[in-house]
Amino acid sequence: MKRPAQILLAMASVFLAALMAGYAPTAGAQSSTAKPAAGAGPDLRSLYVTAPEVAEGKRLAEVSCARCHGINGISTAKGIPHIAAQRAPYIHLQMRDYLQGKRPQSAMTGAVRFLSDDALAKVSAYYASMDPPRSAAAPARAAAQRPDPVQAGRAAAGACAGCHGDTGISETPGSPSLVGFDPKYFVAAMNAYKSGQRKNDVMKTFAAGVKDADLANLALFYALQKPVRAATKSTGDAAAGKAAASACSGCHGDKGVASDPATPSLAGQDAQYLAVATQAYKDGTRKDETMKGAAADLSEKTIRDIAAFYAAQQPQAPKVRRPLSLTEWTERCDRCHGINGNSSDPIVPAMAAQRADWLEEVMNAYRTGARKSAAMSAMMSVLSDAEVKELAAHYSQQTARAVSFIVLPSK
Ligand code: HEC
Ligand code: HEC
Ligand code: HEC
Numbered sequence: 001m002k003r004p005a006q007i008l009l010a011m012a013s014v015f016l017a018a019l020m021a022g023y024a025p026t027a028g029a030q031s032s033t034a035k036p037a038a039g040a041g042p043d044l045r046s047l048y049v050t051a052p053e054v055a056e057g058k059r060l061a062e063v064s065c066a067r068c069h070g071i072n073g074i075s076t077a078k079g080i081p082h083i084a085a086q087r088a089p090y091i092h093l094q095m096r097d098y099l100q101g102k103r104p105q106s107a108m109t110g111a112v113r114f115l116s117d118d119a120l121a122k123v124s125a126y127y128a129s130m131d132p133p134r135s136a137a138a139p140a141r142a143a144a145q146r147p148d149p150v151q152a153g154r155a156a157a158g159a160c161a162g163c164h165g166d167t168g169i170s171e172t173p174g175s176p177s178l179v180g181f182d183p184k185y186f187v188a189a190m191n192a193y194k195s196g197q198r199k200n201d202v203m204k205t206f207a208a209g210v211k212d213a214d215l216a217n218l219a220l221f222y223a224l225q226k227p228v229r230a231a232t233k234s235t236g237d238a239a240a241g242k243a244a245a246s247a248c249s250g251c252h253g254d255k256g257v258a259s260d261p262a263t264p265s266l267a268g269q270d271a272q273y274l275a276v277a278t279q280a281y282k283d284g285t286r287k288d289e290t291m292k293g294a295a296a297d298l299s300e301k302t303i304r305d306i307a308a309f310y311a312a313q314q315p316q317a318p319k320v321r322r323p324l325s326l327t328e329w330t331e332r333c334d335r336c337h338g339i340n341g342n343s344s345d346p347i348v349p350a351m352a353a354q355r356a357d358w359l360e361e362v363m364n365a366y367r368t369g370a371r372k373s374a375a376m377s378a379m380m381s382v383l384s385d386a387e388v389k390e391l392a393a394h395y396s397q398q399t400a401r402a403v404s405f406i407v408l409p410s411k
């Protein structure tokens, strides 16, 4: 493998390989550039593709594919992906998946039904050798950046700082700290004030002043703050409280850190607030059946002692992921999909210049499980709708490059 003529141009060469070898594991024969993707890829073996085979692929494409994908592999319709310059083994593997019913029933199922594996290989090589699609234009005015939810939360929290502290650590006896709560509990509490189900005139006013869009941002902002004990004093006997609190630990945790998102953590909370809240459940002014039962038989002193015990515990941050920025996401995607989505792994699809509507559709198919992939499904399930849209737009705007593999000089 030393002659320059054996520099293999355009994936077609490396790829047909695998195709014709039927992906039989062939130890030692794998192309040096084709690392198996994401652990679960088939073994590929390089093979040369000849001009007549590509020409035969074109003839097949005219008959079987062009009416939907265009003879150049550039789609003009929503719901149909570009396949020009896509990696050949990926094209071939996907057609096999359609054939075997591994991808959901679609226009493709019928299109590949009567094609032999040899024909699929040739048509894959043909489309892979086409010029790549042109990237979608970026919007004239830079698209409104997704506002950073944590920044937005911080801004909205300014109105709350007077009572709850700048970062949700209370310095005011009677005002609860807001750190250490699961966002679910936080949002539910705010909505309960707003609807009047939870009665507090001050909080009713403040909750009503929070825009719907900011509610989740506020919850996220506080959830991500470093949890520190409230800077307030307690008057109870923490040691006596510890024993009494064993009745509470099933739900609120041994040390006041609850594991269920709907149950508030109590660790490090302002003691006065804890005592007032427990008392409110007991006398029914704060309505919750579970807590009414738990608080019913507690004396005023026990309530104060339990409050002192919990106030002295170390609060913990809830399990919440800081949302990643577009750049942080694409760094992760590009590890498999190549620089700016120009995959150099034969079985990982290129995404650069792909139709945005298609990318979005597929990502959602992974999220719902309609399309299955060990590599993709878990990652997609944590994306929000906004992140999916943003990633799809990003990759559609990248410049697509055909890939060429060269044989490394032998040592
Ligand atoms: C009747 C229209 C039609 C025909 C004919 C057709 N396709 Fe498709 N193709 C589609 C549609 C629609 C999809 C998207 C299907 C889905 O949602 O999975 C698709 C998807 C694909 C994909 C998956 C791409 C990806 O990135 O996941 C490949 C590869 C493909 N087609 C190749 C071909 C080839 C090669 C031929 C000819 C042998 C062909 N198609 C014939 C409509 C068609
Ligand atoms: C004037 C003081 C004050 C301001 C300003 C204020 N709060 Fe409160 N907040 C309180 C008090 C007092 C309570 C306890 C009410 C009760 O007993 O239900 C409370 C309770 C809460 C709770 C319930 C906590 C729990 O442990 O269940 C949340 C959540 C909350 N506030 C969020 C906010 C947010 C968000 C803002 C700003 C938009 C805000 N508060 C502004 C005084 C205030
Ligand atoms: C069966 C589960 C359960 C047990 C046992 C339980 N709790 Fe609770 N507790 C909850 C739930 C759920 C809430 C949230 C209720 C709501 O939304 O008002 C809560 C809320 C609270 C609150 C309000 C916290 C806040 O931030 O507003 C305090 C204080 C509290 N519990 C104290 C106690 C004490 C003290 C005990 C033991 C004597 C106890 N709980 C036992 C489930 C439980």
Ligand code: HEC
Pocket: 037, 038, 081, 329, 330, 332, 333, 334, 335, 336, 337, 347, 348, 349, 351, 354, 359, 360, 362, 363, 371, 372, 373, 375, 376, 379, 391
């Ligand atoms: C661990 C490697 C890996 C990572 C990381 C990864 N992907 Fe993938 N991706 C794959 C593989 C392998 C496939 C082909 C799966 C299949 O056959 O369905 C794929 C397929 C896709 C497809 C389908 C393309 C088409 O035309 O059908 C999209 C869209 C996609 N990935 C987007 C992303 C995005 C966006 C990210 C980052 C958030 C990402 N991927 C991260 C390995 C990865």
